[in-house]
Amino acid sequence: TQLLEQSPQFLSIQEGENLTVYCNSSSVFSSLQWYRQEPGEGPVLLVTVVTGGEVKKLKRLTFQFGDARKDSSLHITAAQPGDTGLYLCSISSGSARQLTFGSGTQLTVLP
């Protein structure tokens, strides 16, 4: 059983559409991160959410942390081909504050 469940696993949409991807768990977290990974590259940190109910915006991307701090969502408005990539949520835990990742949502935005 994955600690972090991401859905959907795959998403293919047309340029200009809106979309939401989810990261869910039965555990409560002190914080959660979202990364984007493009082919041939390492993950790049997009945002860290800390407070239950928190909403953060990064241009066309809106991140929300659930009130109970068990889940998070990422909403993209007017998606563009440059948004294509693997979107990963993660939490840090353990003595090394190592990252535990979900399996990711592979997003493809078609021109």
Added chain:
Amino acid sequence: ETGVTQSPTHLIKTRGQQVTLRCSSQSGHNTVSWYQQALGQGPQFIFQYYREEENGRGNFPPRFSGLQFPNYSSELNVNALELDDSALYLCASSRGGSNQPQHFGDGTRLSIL
């Protein structure tokens, strides 16, 4: 500011061989973490090095080992390679201390034949 660099970018080995992957941390970062990312999966934590000592380890067998050097660069060594070791190996560096963001390199793609 130089980011995290990894070498080589691609590597092909056969079962039973040994491999060494290298990582140079970002300037000012003294902590290096290694992750394994299988195809279609999120990265999985292998271990972390801080001040040249292993600082935490994930659920990987002892044939996965590492080193950190005084300049904070790091190596990941894998002995007795198995087919399931085929993956993208990612290195991430960070400043010491809790909740410091980790910055990833672009990884080494290891293929085992």
